[in-house]
Amino acid sequence: METIERREQILKILKNRHKPLSGSHLAEELGVSRQVIVQDIAVLRAGGEEIFATPQGYVLTTVVKRRPRRVLATQHDSLGMLVELETIVSLGGKVIDVIVEHPFYGEIRGLLMLSNKQEIADFLAKYSDSGAELLSALTKGAHLHTVEADSEEALTRIAVALREKGYLLSQV
Numbered sequence: 001m002e003t004i005e006r007r008e009q010i011l012k013i014l015k016n017r018h019k020p021l022s023g024s025h026l027a028e029e030l031g032v033s034r035q036v037i038v039q040d041i042a043v044l045r046a047g048g049e050e051i052f053a054t055p056q057g058y059v060l061t062t063v064v065k066r067r068p069r070r071v072l073a074t075q076h077d078s079l080g081m082l083v084e085l086e087t088i089v090s091l092g093g094k095v096i097d098v099i100v101e102h103p104f105y106g107e108i109r110g111l112l113m114l115s116n117k118q119e120i121a122d123f124l125a126k127y128s129d130s131g132a133e134l135l136s137a138l139t140k141g142a143h144l145h146t147v148e149a150d151s152e153e154a155l156t157r158i159a160v161a162l163r164e165k166g167y168l169l170s171q172v
Contacts (some may be wrong), residue, residue, distance in 0.1 A: 006030055007040050011049065011060075020057035020113060054113035055123050067148045069096070070155045073169040074162060075142040078134060085120045087161050088147055092154045096146040100135045110135055112145075142169065 001009070010026060023041070027034040041058060045051055050061040076084055088095050094115040100108050114120050127134070136143040149155050162168040 001030065006032065007044055010040055011044065014051065014058060014060045020054045020059040022057035025057065052111055054111045055126060056113060056119065067150055068152050068155055069146055069148045072145050072147055072159060072162065074145060074167045075169055076167050077141055080167060081134065082124065083165060084162065084167050085114060086117060087165065088158050089114060089116055089120065091158045091161060093147045093149045093158045096148060098135055099144040100139045102138055108135060
């Protein structure tokens with residue numbers, strides 16, 4: 001398969017998926033290495049394709065269904081991360097990202113795309129195995145999350161629950 005044809009195939013596959021697809025899965029399906037897929041995705045992005053890289057894999061922004069969203073400012077230590085994330089998803093929310101404001105670099109954003117307890121468990125396992133620091137470690141635990149849910153009422157329930165746990169700083 002030629003390079004251009006493979007990149008077109010990647011786009012076709014992603015357009016037909018509503019959930020993230022791993023680079024390894026794409027590589028296996030297209031008979032190339034994962035590194036080739038990473039390079040193809042980079043070229044497609046440079047060409048203007050809006051492809052998100054999430055912990056679960058790649059997804060086109062055009063296939064992501066838009067639901068009501070709210071940005072919540074929270075603060076907790078690393079032990080509070082599990083409680084925070086599980087609170088959000090147990091009330092019907094999806095954690096789109098984590099955002100911190102760095103004094104030198106400005107806004108730093110990491111896509112999470114977490115919508116259930118299994119995705120949270122997988123994310124936490126990857127975090128534990130990586131030895132990396134959380135973005136919120138840069139800001140003494142303070143960070144933002146973009147959260148989406150089926151309704152504004154669900155977003156309000158999430159905010160109230162986080163406030164009751166002492167995590168919510170404010171809603172942006």
